[in-house]
Amino acid sequence: MADEQEKTLYHLSVSPHIRSKQTTTSIMLEVMLALLPAAVFSVIHFGPRVLLVYAACMGSAVLSEWIWQKLTHQDITIKDCSALVTGMLLAMNLPPDIPVWMAIVGSAFAIIIVKQVFGGIGENFMNPALTARCFMLVSWSSAMTSFAVHGVSSATPLTIIKTGEGQLPSLLDAFIGNISGCIGETSALLLLLGGLYLIIRGIIDWIVPLTYILTVLVLGYVFGRDGLYEILTGGLMIGAFFMATDYTTSPMTHKGRFIMGIGCGLITSIIRCFGGYPEGVSFSILLMNIMVPFIDKVTLPRIYGEVKTSK
């Protein structure tokens, strides 16, 4: 018996000995699940061609992560599915008629330049999909700003408001998503459902989306526009629920998340109303991304039983 027991090696480790089942991969899969209704809607709304854009973005994201990590002799992390999410989000932020090669280049830019060069997952300081979108916007501005539904070019609601030309779609159409715009941003309803799912599942918390949306709503009325229309269009829903809540590029503390949400709302409204550009969601989130290290620093929680020390 003594011999037998000496042969058995039990697992030794430091406490805690139980871990939650949630992993980075499971979180990423749930985010994609939450995006799925809006993505399916986009295929119906814009036609099957957008499937090509999704495939191009997601495939390019995963492949470029794999190639980069292979070339730099790092562990391959494509299994965490974060590159897939980046690809999916980028696709949803592109016009339906974007040339496929542009989508591929943009997605590679998001992964290699924005994410991997800064150290990979958890280390990038700007949202990869949004940064890539802005990179594409300045590189191919006409392809990135021409929107069409079923081959008929039509301006986005915010462009109509900015230029004052054309017929605004109804509030209900804007809510359901029966409007022009980027592939995945049109259906406020389905994005809202996806976002609520993430909040209920505890993947994201409510602070950033709620404060962001409320700020835009209120400022819309303050600036003399239709606040409700403001929050249903221009990709605000996808921005508030899926981009501004990106873990890596948003604050970790509750206080910080209030600042993030309100800041994003403020910048979005100012750009939309007073800027030369019809929509401001992407820029507002990217600007706030840059502020995050600073926000985290000034919102450090007071610890339990903290003793004030005079310096």
Add this chain to the structure above:
Amino acid sequence: MNRYLFNRPRTFRGGIHPPDFKEQTEGNSIQMYMDPQMDLVFPMSQHIGAPCKPTVKKGDQVLRGQVIGEPQGYMSVPVHSSVSGIVKDVKPMLTSTGNKVMSVIIQNDHQYNEVEGMHKAYDYKHMTNEEILKVIQNSGIVGMGGAGFPAHVKLNPGPEKKIDAVIVNGAECEPFLASDFRLLIEEPKKVVDGLKIVLQLFPEARGYIAIEDNKPTALSLMRLLTTGEDRIEVVALRTKYPQGGEKQLINAILGREVPSGGLPADVGCIVHNADTIVAIYRAILEGRPLMRRIVTIAGGAVAHSHTFKVRIGTSVRELVEAAGGITGELSKIIAGGPMMGFAQVGLDIPVTKGTSGILLFTPEQDFSGQESPCIRCGRCVAACPIHLMPMMLNRFALNREWEQFEKFHGMDCIECGSCAFVCPAKRHLTQTFKAGKKIISDERRAKRAAAQAAAAAAAAKDQAAPAAGK
């Protein structure tokens, strides 16, 4: 404020909700396992503070209740034999701390002959505090939640500390464990009477019996037993881990915060585990030293989950056999709870004063996942009951930036494991904090020792030189 206005379960900010796995353990009543067959092992260090000195040698005949280890100093309590028999050896033996500790090994003669003077009940109402504390020390009582802090030291915070609250910790927030719960519903009177003894030591204090609200039977039983006791209040706590942490309990019940680096007595509180209170009851009113404890045996690799009342010193291997033995594949042995317990190299360890449970995990239960990069999700920040920034501390610890680690309050970590539990990237958060705290406190100790040595050297030099100043 509203938590006082409405009778809502009280709680603290932060914490987690791990699955409690108590369905197999809470329903089974305490089983007596009082006739151990294998040799009993009594480590001389079952408390923090200096280890005891063995008072017996190989071949000696010992009686139940006999002191076999003498305390060394104030921070130390004696060790008593829980059986009568013959001392087989006195040698270092493996304990649940992972270290070999000088131990007395006794072969049980199954007679259970008692040492003279046992069962002498004390009339504590006519005793002074010093006399009561002396009995508690001589009875070998330490905190039975696992830390092993001598009870008489905790109960003697000094005259400058105004103690106005004595809290009985019946939260038992660790998953699997049910020993405190079973004690609360099977021996509730002893808990209340034990608390009364402690309350006599602190005439200005109120007594609180704190129980999580997932144990309604224990709550209503305690309420029933304390009706009419105007100095005792039964408090329902929200079921949340680590609700049974000293600092979290005080915060939940009284809204106070123990200052960083301080003790509960600094905010007028004394916190004792329910089992410790019963040990005090038995010492004072039954005249028995601490010789038994309640242990939960659970996990997927053991045939039946049981809560046993056993003699201290009983082999864990024997207890596991008593619970039906190992079935299935055993991957990990844990002494204590799954959140803060210690993994063991084998079953050949004794039950000591601090052993609240033994968990036997199958490979499926023993899930720790693959560590991957931090994604800054903030779950650890929300979970930390001390409101630290665990992912930052993790980075400092891994980079050995100890100054930063201290600056961001790493030393205040209570090692509850909440951050590591929730981390989706399965980072070894608590693990690196434990290592970091150890390294820093070792460094501090070394510095202090060096300073003392330097001061002593300087003093010796002063003495050697002619006393010019005086």
